[in-house]
Structures are given as structure tokens and as C-alpha cells.
Amino acid sequence: MEQFLKCCLIRLHKIQFLVIVLGVISIGGGVECRKARKYERLEYSAINCRSHSASITEFGGVGDGKTLNTKAFQAAVNKLSQYGSDGGAQLYVPAGKWLTGSFNLTSHFTLYLHKDAVLLASQDIASWPVIEPLASYGHGRDTAGGRYISLIFGTNLTDVVVTGENATIDGQGSLWWQQFHKKKLKFTRPYLIEIMHSDNIQISNLTFLNSPSWNIHPVYSSNIIMQGITILAPVTSPNTDGINPDSCTNTRIEDSYIVSGDDCIAVKSGWDEYGIRYGMPTKQLVIRRLTCISPYSAAIALGSEMSGGIQDVRAEDIVAINTESGVRIKTAIGRGGFVKDIYVKGMTLHTMKWVFWMTGNYGSHADNKYDKNALPVIQGINYQDVVANNVSMAGRLEGISGDPFTGVCLSNVTITMAKKAKKYPWTCNDIEGTSSGVVPMPCGLLPDQGPEKVGRMCDFPAETLAIDKVVLQRCAYTMSLH
Incomplete structure (x- = not known):
């Protein structure tokens, strides 16, 4: 009997030991698994x-700078578009270099780029x-003729965010610029982002680098916020406009830094007889806290289209250097x-x-069919509180006879x-207006109204535009990195 009890105790100890070992293995394995799975x-x-x-990795995306991810991006957008009526969806692009051609966005959608993510535009023009x-x-x-589609494109959308x-977003534009100068391109160069016929758009906290042409082009759209944008291109690069709101209503551009080979912000609404016929103005546009460097162009251009x-x-x-x-x-x-x-x-x-x-003599035309009786109306142009130094000429103000x-x-x-x-310092013809407190004294077509008028002329509107009443929400997500 005693021997039997000893055998039972030995077996019990072995079972307990085995359970403990298995438990340790199980717990250790679980901890190791949790360590391997990273979240952000x-x-x-x-x-x-x-x-x-x-x-994007869930759709086969590879961020090695060599693998072409166009199909992965489009597959991801197409898949996530099914959630449009169920709270919308976000596509996360983690750290890496993501080579891609053009892809389309969808409604109720956010494209979010990690701080170390780079979208590289394909250089295969064909x-x-x-x-x-x-x-x-x-x-x-x-x-x-036609035009190459933009790298990131969307039309007839609502509620779209592109942020990070x-x-x-690197357009790798050097190849395009060379082909443009050699006149070898069959179509108009692509932009980095173009959103058409859309509403409620946000583009924010991104750097746009070396665009083939214009960088950001919202067109025929409304209720647009663009903020925290950095745009960089060589100052000799052709037509690398920064942000071009075009036939858009209720737009806000703020807190942006632009170095480009053309206008930092170019406000547009169509070209000659085509723009007249389309008849869609750009209006209710706010631009604030902009820093611009562009030795051959304007900080803000109104036109020419x-x-x-x-x-x-x-x-x-506005700061321009x-x-x-x-x-x-x-x-x-x-x-x-x-x-x-x-x-x-x-x-x-x-x-x-x-x-x-x-x-009033900017002579570039879409073709020779333009109406020579179609005269522009330029009126109500107000400037106040301007300080400038190291200036070659104060003003060149030339209307149309x-x-x-x-x-x-x-x-x-x-x-x-x-x-x-x-x-x-001033050249003026075919203009009418007034001035107060301007040094050096402007031309006679802008007669000085006396020092008592300083601060009481050229008034900035007091009422707030609808786009300035839009308050952004704070969004938070936990993303698995595997």
C-alpha cells in the first residue's frame, strides 16, 4: 500500500510539473506574440x-520604392468605398516609399499618410x-487635346480627406519638366491632386514635392479646407503653381509654405470663351498665414484664366520673400x-x-476664337497694412484702354x-482709385485722401464666411502594423 501511494505521488508531481511547464510555454508564447504585434x-x-x-499593406502594397502599387491603392479604395453609408473608411499608408501611378478617391473617405511615408509618382509616362x-x-x-490624369484624382465626391x-507626396517631376521643355509631351502634364465637381474636401498636413505641373487643383468644387501644406519645387521648374482654386466656392487656405516655379496661389475660373460659357466663378476664398518664395511669379495671382x-x-x-x-x-x-x-x-x-x-495685357489665349469685345471688369481691389523692403518698383498698375x-x-x-x-516707383494708366498713408507717394490716379483716412479705408470685411465656421473634429485610431 505504501509503495502504491508513492507511485501515485510521483505521477501527480509529474502531471503538475507538466501542467506548469505547458502553462509557462503557453504564457511565454502569448507574451512573445503580443510583443511581435505592434500598434500605432x-x-x-x-x-x-x-x-x-x-x-495599404492589406491589399498587397509594398513600400520599397520599387514595387508599383497602383493596383493596391485602387483596390483598397474600391473595397473601402462600400463603407460610405456606414461611417466611412480610412486608408492608412505606413512608413515606406510607395511607388504608384494615378488612383481615384471615393466619398466618405480619408487617405492618411504616416510621417515617414512617401508617395512616389511613377515616371512611366506611357x-x-x-x-x-x-x-x-x-x-x-x-x-x-487631353491631359494626363492627376496622381490623386477624384470627381463627383463628397466628404474626402487627404492628410498625414x-x-x-513626391511627383518626381524632373522627367516631365524635361519633356515639356523639349516639347515632346502629347498632353498636359498631371497635377499631384485634382478634385472635381466635389463638396466637403480637406487636404492638410502634407508636403508636396516636385510636381510635374500644378500641385493642388480643386475645380468646380465647394467647401474646401487646405491647411498645413508645404509645397517645394525648384524656382526654375515650369508651371509648378502651388494651390489653384479654380471655379470653387467657399474655400479656406491657411498656414502654408510654398516655394515654386510659378505663382504660390493662383486663383482661376476658366479661359476666354470657354470660361465665359461655363460661367462658374471662384468666390468666398480665404487665404491666411501664407509664406511664399517664387522669384519669377506672384505670391497670390488672380487669373489670368x-x-x-x-x-x-x-x-x-501674407509673407513673401x-x-x-x-x-x-x-x-x-x-x-x-x-x-x-x-x-x-x-x-x-x-x-x-x-x-x-x-x-490688362496678359495675352495668352486658349485659341484665336476669343471674343475681342469680351472685356474684364476689375473693381474693388483693396490693400491695407503693407510693409515691403528692397523693392525695385512700388507699383505697375495698367488697366485696359x-x-x-x-x-x-x-x-x-x-x-x-x-x-x-x-x-x-509707380506706373499707372487706365485705373481709378484712392490712397492714404502710402510711401512712396502713389501716382496721381490714386489721389491721397490725407492722414486722417489711414486705417479708415480699404476696409476688410467684418462678417465671417461659412468656411471659417467649419470646426474640425479630433479623430483617433489604433492601427495594427501587421
């Missing part, structure tokens, strides 16, 4: 948060789809349309060719001329 918490502000989220020219332009900007942690009209533009806290001009109006006979109710407050300018530049630019107002402007400045 994302927090950002957006017009809307999403109920569903997925990573693989870029070609789409129809914009109706308000008649044909492509570079060549007659200052991640990079403005045939659908531009109205109610409010720009404030080594930039050709501050806010420039570009138009011509044949443009038709209008530029009116423009308000600029608080410009700080360093090293400029012109502080104020308005021209028989069609003067009217209601030009300058107040509280101090311009320090460069050592080798032009002999005459």
Missing part, C-alpha cells in the same frame, strides 16, 4: 472621422491615363469675367520686383526701395 495610435483633425480603417480637357478651358494647358503627419469671374477673396498675414510680386491681377481683352471685392490685409514683403501689379480698373484702394503702405530701384 493615430490622432489628427478632420472634417469627419471614420468608422472603418485598413492599411502608363498615365489621359482624360478630357476641362470644359472651362477648352483644351489642355500645355498642348491642345507632414508626409510627402478668370473668365468665369473671381469675387470676395480675403487674404491676410524674393518673390516677383505680392498680389497680382492678370487679365486681358477676350477674358471677359470679373475680379472684384478683393481684400488684402497685412502683407510683409522682402525683395520684390513689384509690390502691386495689375495688368476704354475699360479702366476701378475702386483700387491702398492704405497704410510703407515701401522701402532697393538701392538700384527704378527711377519712377
